[in-house]
């Protein structure tokens with residue numbers, strides 16, 4: 001989550017109509033400036049339109065999700081023509097999703113267009129065969145298949161990214177997922193950047209084992225995770241400590257899933273305050289009485305909503321060089337966050 005990281009954009013999948021391409025059923029698009037102007041600063045997009053890709057053409061007859069009853073399971077749907085129930089593209093959309101899996105192995109997030117029977121991620125309207133809308137519990141068939149293929153991949157809807165809190169959360173998840181594959185499960189398996197000294201070589205000869213890399217990653221992300229969910233973070237720590245019966249690969253899959261689950265809950269001010277207090281505790285022995293009081297007061301002002309997070313992080317980073325301890329220097333919580341990078345303030 002460093003500024004340096006942004007020099008190398010992260011590959012992210014996206015519904016093609018959000019890029020401004022005229023691929024919708026009516027020949028239009030749904031251009032998202034947040035995606036193409038703001039988030040494009042750090043994302044390298046892989047745009048896909050599943051309906052065009054399966055040969056439906058532009059323009060095309062509209063389709064929607066068909067279910068037998070209200071509240072039917074999410075996979076008990078068909079994607080059929082609004083005016084012609086015999087047009088059923090359910091399997092072609094699923095097959096197309098399966099066919100792009102190799103291409104999407106490299107992406108570290110996916111942004112889907114809302115309200116689409118192919119791409120919608122949340123609350124897609126579902127219909128009975130008489131054409132009556134019955135509930136809004138659907139997931140687009142293409143999006144659903146990718147959820148199954150990539151269970152931990154950060155996903156979000158275009159419209160929800162207009163909300164700065166949800167946008168920050170998505171960015172945090174994408175940065176973390178990307179870091180995981182660079183540092184833990186990637187081909188290079190490099191230790192987290194924050195844990196590597198400037199002069200420390202990154203030769204493959206002295207790479208730590210997979211389990212050691214998992215532990216290093218968890219250690220570096222510990223306070224960030226605590227800011228999102230304290231109980232689940234402690235449970236993850238116990239899982240790693242007691243993981244002797246698991247293979248390295250099983251442990252990596254389990255830890256990756258738990259980390260992405262913890263981060264899926266936006267950080268609360270209360271939990272962030274707790275994580276900031278922990279961070280301050282590591283520095284207190286290097287501060288004089290006045291500095292300790294200043295830091296404590298600033299964290300309290302943040303807790304009350306009177307000061308932004310960036311103010312606390314700036315002061316913590318100012319004091320950070322005084323500590324010789326690697327643990328606190330490694331904390332990703334103290335690195336530049338999306339809001340500070342200007343990615344959550346869009347006008």
Ligand code: SF4
Nearest residue numbers: 016017049113116119
């Ligand atoms: S929502 Fe998906 S299927 Fe529909 S036009 Fe956009 S990219 Fe294509």
